[in-house]
Amino acid sequence: MSGKPGYHGKILNIDLSTGKIETVPVPAEDFDKFVGGQGLGMKILWDRLKKPGVDPLSPDNLLMFMPGPFSGLPVPSSSRTCVVTKSPITSPLKSDYTHPSTVTYSNMGGFFGPEVRFAGYDGIVITGKARVLSYVVIEDDKVEIREAAKFKGMRTDAFDRAFLAELGDRRFKTVYIGPAGENLVPYSSILHTAGRAAGRGGTGCVMGSKNLKAIAVRGTGQPTVADHKAFLAALENARRALNGSAFAKSWAEQGTARAIVGNSNAGTEAVRNYREGTFTEADKIGGDAARRDVWVKDIACYCCPLACKKSGMTKGKHGGVVHDGPEYETGVMLGSNLMISDMPGLLKAITTIDDLGLDQISTGNVIGFLMEAYERGLINRSFLDGIDLKWGSVDATLAMIEKIAAKEGVGALAAEGVRGLSWHIGKGSDKFAIQVKGLELAAHNIQANQPRGLSYVTASRGACHMSGDNIAMQNRRAMMDSTGMCFFPTFEPTLEEPMLALLSAITGRKFDKAEFEKVGERIFTLEKLFNYREGFRREDDRLPDRFFEDAFTVGPKKGAVLDREKFESMLTQYYQDRGWDPETTEPGKKKLKELGLDTI
Incomplete structure (x- = not known):
């Protein structure tokens, strides 16, 4: 011990x-x-x-x-x-x-x-x-x-x-x-x-x-806590914060699928390989539609009152048992991003991807990239092993999913991700190969959301929507993922103090908001040190050209596009605020000493 x-x-x-x-x-x-x-x-x-x-x-x-x-x-x-x-x-x-x-x-x-x-x-x-x-x-x-x-x-x-x-x-x-x-x-x-x-x-x-x-x-054991009385008091406060909370109720009602229509209306959704931010048929695959036509059961994780996981049944050609979905990421990456609005077909794709053991986000991104390359004539049907990979085609999507998992034919190339595919295809396809450092972006579009672009380029694991849109969020998220806490209940602001009290009671160490974020900053900075040691520099913190060149043509954010100069300026400020060299992104000695990382 x-x-x-x-x-x-x-x-x-x-x-x-x-x-x-x-x-x-x-x-x-x-x-x-x-x-x-x-x-x-x-x-x-x-x-x-x-x-x-x-x-x-x-x-x-x-x-x-x-x-x-x-x-x-x-x-x-x-x-x-x-x-x-x-x-x-x-x-x-x-x-x-x-x-x-x-x-x-x-x-x-x-x-x-x-x-x-x-x-x-x-x-x-x-x-x-x-x-x-x-x-x-x-x-x-x-x-x-x-x-x-x-x-x-x-x-x-x-x-x-x-x-x-x-x-x-x-x-x-x-x-x-x-x-x-x-x-x-x-x-x-x-x-x-x-x-x-x-x-x-x-x-x-x-x-x-x-x-x-x-x-x-x-296992048959049980973790201990440092202060049992303080733990029980904080636990009661945490439960009360979530009991009856509007945020908790919304998660239970629709899970993350509630954002499919909302983000489309806001112009921040991945649509047609990130060409647009609004999907005009989002209501057909959103939370209301799923609650009405699909879901029959809400399922929770261990000791969770939110029960954001859903299950149900669909009928028809692509019908069957639905273990989960649509969630926001899965519903958008296999729905809006591919212009698929057929709910049973969408859920069949989601189920198949999980059944084969693929990442839903990367798989949807890869297929969206191939659909656009096919539409532009950069690849033909022969390249795709005869698959007519058109926007909105459920059958073509399902065929590609199977090929990727098996690494069969075109699937062997597609398995390398959008960056590998764009290297192979060439012809300027890198402009719409939606990835950072080789990892495909998640379902949040950024022509009208510059802070999310910052999250994608500075996250430690490549393009990551969960890392946080600014330094404080990144530090908090790194720390949350170190406690075992889920991100979803943090939308309830009154939960913050009980959770800090719980962490203090369990570990015997006083955690206030400042200490919580400092530990998060230490974790995030160590991840940066690892990546820097591997050879990652500022030139790797870059977005695809699409976000600076292709303005939205539909929806409430029509005309939106990132300003490259402003984005680079924001990035420079980010490195300076982090205490990193703005030219190389190497964490500075002063910052490492402040975080207790100078000796490792």
Whole structure:
């Protein structure tokens, strides 16, 4: 034990190459400085990947499942798990190393993180590569690596059921990859229960590179808290803040799908490969339509009153069970972005992507890019293996999804992402290849939203809408993802003080708003140090030309386009405010000392 209240003080380390399984103590100082989740995962990655340029798909890379100190306790909306690794999809424009890439941290809800804590660990670190396809079973301090050959190629929905039957106990909480991860698609995801995913940055690809199909965890313990009386008082205040909250009610009613129509009306939605910000048929795929025609059940993560996950049924040609969706990102990237307004068809695409284990955001972006290249005549139907990839075509979209996951024909090229596709196609296609550092943008368009553009270019994992639109938001988000707290309830302003009080009561360390943000800044800056060491510089913090050259032609923001000079000026100011060199983006010595990072 670390002697730190709120923590077990140890990480479970599993080397798949040697079969060695051990618990590794975590220094108390690391909990103080990096808390858990994303922050502690970043510190472990920095410490153990000492040399830049390590191949993300090599046995040396780390794949970490990191809950935070809130996980496993009855803190509302705080069951998140951060999957931290070195990304297989990002890279700088120039580097001295063979395999440079960013850190990536992909966050998922559900029940896995709490179960890791019940089993007695503050995180799981996977290294090495299994000789054959394998899975890991963890029951408290009993850990086994078992062969998984009979599950090879199984899609996630069927595997989820078969795996629990194999384990013989539904109390196990599991994470797993689909065919896309096994086939090393760089933007494949890790699934946890139907529809919950660590989707961004290629976490599933890293898991596949380790010949690891799944992990199952079951624990019987319980995390401790430093001040039980203060914890119960803060917990009651947190519950009261959410009880009856208009924000909580809206999440329960429509989840993130409520933003599909709202953002379209605001002109900030990804439409037609980001050519527009408004989708005139958004009401057909938005939250009202889904609530009326699809959803029959609201599902919550561990100890969450929001229940933002939905399930239901659609009918017709593309009908079937809906495990989740449309959410905002999935509904836009596979709907508005591809000009698809057929709800059953949209939900079939969402379901298929999860079933194959792909990132919804990157997959929708790749298909949108190919649709535009096809429309412009830069590629033909032969290039697309005969697929008539026209805007709004559900059947063509489904065909491309299957090819990408299998890396079959054009799917092998499409699996490399929009940047790789644009390099192959050429002909000026890079102008509408919507990515930053190799990672595709999320569903928020930016011709009329300059701060979100700042988020995309300065985020640590490549284009990231969740990082935050300014420095204060970035610091807070990094810290939130280190506690295990979900982003959604933070829209309720009265929750801030109870959550700070909960963190203080659990850890025994006083957290006010200033300290919370300072720890977040330390985490974000360490991520920047990692990326800088890999070779990322200011020239990598750039948006595609589309956002500066192609003004919207429809909607309330018609005519909107970013001003390149103003954007660069804003970027310079950002680096200066961060204490980073505005020319190279290297964090300055004064800032590193201020954050206690000068010694590492």
